[in-house]
Structures are given as C-alpha cells and as structure tokens.
Amino acid sequence: MAIEALADPVVRRLMTIPGVDAVVGVSVVAAVGDFGRFASAEKLVAYLGLHPKIRQSGNQPASHGHITKSGRAQTRGMLVEAAWVASRAPGPLRAFFNRIKARRGPRVAVVATARKLAVLCWHLTASGEDYAFARPSLVAFKQRKLALTAGAPRAHARRGPGYDYNDKQLRRHEREVIEVAERAYETLIAGWQPRRPNHTATAAFRGRSSGS
Template identity: 70%
Template sequence: MDVHRDFAQIAVVVGGAVSDAGRVGCRPEALREWAATLTAEDQVALEATGNSDAIAGLLSHYAGRVVVSNPLKTRAIAEAKIKTDKVDARILAQLLAADFLPPVWLPDERTAMLRRMTTARAHLVRQRTRIKNRVQAVLHRNLMPRPPVTDLFGKTGRAWLERQPLPEDERAAVVSLLRQLDFLGGELAEADFAIAKEAVGDPAVRRLMTIPGIDVIVAISIIAAVGDFARFESADKLVAYLGMHPKIRQSGNSPAIHSHITKTGRAQSRGMLVEAAWTAAKAPGPLRAFYHRVKNRRGFQIAVVATARKMLVLAWHLVTKDQDYAFARPSLVAFKRRKLELAAGAPKAHAHRGAGYDYNDKQLRRYERDLIETSEHAYERLVASWQPSRPAGADRIEFHPTSEAGKTQSRS
C-alpha cells in the first residue's frame, strides 16, 4: 500500500508476479470493506506516515501480518528514477515478498497515547516560547533596557513591563501577547496534570526519576519513545534506536571515521535527554565528573550529548534490572516523587510531614551532597589514567611504496 491522506494505491505479488489492484479510500469504512477480502495468509506492507499506525491497527485484525516500513531505510523507493504511486506500491510489495522490508515497531495503545500527550505538550511549550520572544522583540526594537528580573513574565517582571514607555500600538501588542501567554499557561497546566496522572503509578517513571536531571516530563518522554525497554537486547540497541550513537564510515584497511550522531528516532525525546544532561552536568555525582572529563577533551557540546547518551544507557539498566540509581540523593528523589503525586492531584498533607519533607532540611541536604561528591571524586580518580582508545585497525597501517628507495613503512 502506497498510503496518502485520502487513498492508498494497492499492488499485489502472487507467485512472484506483480499486478496493480487499484485504489482504496483511507477511511475506516472503505478500509474495512477492502480488508474483508484478506485472509490470514496475506501480508500487507505500507510506509510509516501520519496515518500508518491507524491503518496498520485496523488491517491487523484481517491480514496475517502487517509491516510498517521505515521510509529512511526503504531506499529503493526514495532513489527510484521513475516515482509514481503504482511504482511505489509495486516496490513495497516486492520487498515484502522477498522479506527485505525494514519494519518499524508499532507502539501499543498506552505508548501511542503517551506519544500524543508529550507531542501536544511540546507544541504548547514551543508556542509559549515564540510569544515570549515576540515580547522581547518589542522591547528590543523600542530601545528598552534589559529587564532587571530573571523572569520577565512573572509578577515582578510584568509590573516592570507596564512601566516602560512604549508606543500605544506596541503596548496593545504586548497586552495581546500576554493574554495569549496566560491562555497557553492554562493549557500547559492541564497537559502537565494529564501526564502526571498517567505517570504517577508507572514504576519505570519512578526508576528514571532517581537519575539526576530527569523529572517526570523527561521520564515520560523517554518511556513514550521506547515503550517496552525489554524489547532491546542491550543498552547499545536502545542508544541506536534513539539516534544517539555516532555515524561510522569505514572501508578496506582504512581506520573508521566517527562523526556526528545519527539523530534517528524521536527528536523530541532526544532533545529532552540533552536538556536533562545539562542539569545533570551541574549536579554533584559521577555524571558531572563524566561531563567534565569529556568536555576537557572534546568541548561542551559533545560532552553534553555524551552525557545524555550515558543517561540513556543508565535508564536501560535501571528499568530492565528493576533498580534505582546507586548515586541518587534520597531526599531529592523523595521530593521529586512527592511533587509528582501533588501534580497528579494527591491531597496536600498539612497536618504532618510528607515523604518529601526531608529535602527542606539543609543539614541533611549538605550531608547527602557530601556523600555524592565523594563518589564523584572516586570516579575522577578511577578514570584519571584512562586514555581514549583508537579505532580498530588504526594502530598500524602498512603501505609499500613503488619506488626502489622506499621501504615498508608504518603509520601509528
């Protein structure tokens, strides 16, 4: 099936022979009517698009197998000299018949819901950021000074904003933007409440929140992208799935060349991990020591991505082995979990101290921080003499010059 918004072009392979089977509408009634002609021996292939999950879910009740292919890996279609709907459908059918079609994982109902929820929240955050930037642009083009407060859109910042001598049209624009910002703030609060209700009973979320820098939003974004952690044989498989491993180019006897990360998978979850890595790089612990170790050699940009990758590997181990992070600060973890419970609508405990109250004890916080810093220093001493390993095959590359005076030489 070469799927579009309103229709899908059908091609059929039977006994190695390819034939066109016309079009079918991409509405539930039309798809069910066509799917009723399928049997348990039939297999259906379609590329991943905006509506492919819904189509695959509907057809899975009729066909024996439904494969949603990865369009980035279906290069036969992308590089075809002649590209029409019929040609695309024929190529998909032939690849499926030959079992050469690279499939994508279809999420279960809960994972698909979490993906929709996190995507909607990310859209609200982007809209709020655009509006805030537009307000800053108004101040900039009218030669206003920088705001004396950290949060221009808080109570103190808005009071300062009202006192600025802006033209009438510009002031009206600022007032309009602030109204939009308040509306989006309410929508964002509703989205956070819905996510918190879904996350509060998830044991994987509670495990991930023990890692420094990971809060409920980052944790649920990772779970929405990954689904079942157990479907990955190793942490490296998960890293590759989210596109956080470097590209590698190697041919013949030449050494392998490592470049930027592949950036496959869900960009939203990858971005959330990088944001969490910035926070982890400032908190005491082995992750901060790892960040500074890489930063001293490769710079801060590579260091923060490497830290995000390290956190993803750590997440796989914690969830699959059902363990909490060994270097977590107990009072901080309790505070984060209690904050999640309150965000999900749990009643406030005014009469007695709750589970997260210990985080208010400065002496206890200092004690826990000292313990984690000790672990950080131990990690620094452990890796102080480590040297970056060379790519395989790069230690010695021999070449034989053609001139008589030349001798066999080697390059390390």
C-alpha cells in the first residue's frame, strides 16, 4: 500500500491536509476513484454520507438532522478519525472544530470537520494544489515515513528528506505561522451566525405560486 500511495499524486496531495496520512488518503482515493465524476464538493460529501438528512413537514421550514451515513462507511470513519487529529493541530481546521464544538458539542463538531475534510479533498484535486496551510516539514516527514515503509534505503551518511522535522526551532516557527492563520480565521468567523429561514419571503413565494 505504501508503494501505491507514493506513486499516486492525489494521495500525496491529500497528505498535505492535517490529520490525513497515507492510510486515510488511500482509503479516500479507493472509495472515490476519479474525483472528476463529482460536479461539486457537495456531491462528494453526499456520496460519502456526510451530509445531514433534511426533514420537512407541510409548510414548516426544513430542519437538518443526523448525517445520512450512506456510501462507504470505512472511508467515512477514516475521515472522522482524521478530523479528530486535525482538531488538535494548529490551523483553520482546529478553529472550525472549536467553533462548532462551542455550539453543538464535540461529536457534532468532529463530523462537521470530517465533512470539511471531504470538501478540501475535492477542491485540492480539482485545483491540483496542495493544502494552503500545510506545515512543510511535517508533510516531508510523513512522506519520508511512507517511503521507508515502502522499502526506501535509510540515509546514514547524510540527512534524508523529512529530517527538518527534527529541528525543534523550525517546527516551532512553522507552528507559529499556522497559528497566525488560525487566529485570522477565528476573527473572520467570529460574527457568523447560523442561517435562519426567511419565513416572510417563503410565505410570499407560496402566495405567488398559488395565484393569490
């Protein structure tokens, strides 16, 4: 599996996301196949069963319940595990998790973060870009660990790829840079409120539809 992961540019790209290692990346790619067959990130989220059920009765506004849990349960579980890891790593994903956790609790927050990871997977593959808030030394370390698992020779006489992750000062610097992005995201979302249905507009639309 390590050899296959190293040869797959999509898996390597997904590994730039916090919490996503080779096992998670391979699981997602194996379940999804060609990301291009999904017209939007929302369709991928629905395929993985991470979108909420919508309940509506009569003229009452729609309400969102638990996720549908359709599709590949193993991949969905992998993304949830990755979300727990991402929730402890510095960066916008941790800020997102903490925001949902404060309102809805940790279980809802981790599922929402897993859904966010699925959205990220779609956008990164569609754009052909790595995660913008990746920590370079950590990514190199994950890829080097994967290469060693695949049978790559160890570097004894010289420092191999991923060695920079052993530099505590460099790790601290990268962490500080990502924490700045995390605080910026917290400031951005501080005033966001859950979207509420516009009952007046809905009633007016129904009135026009019935010819009144």
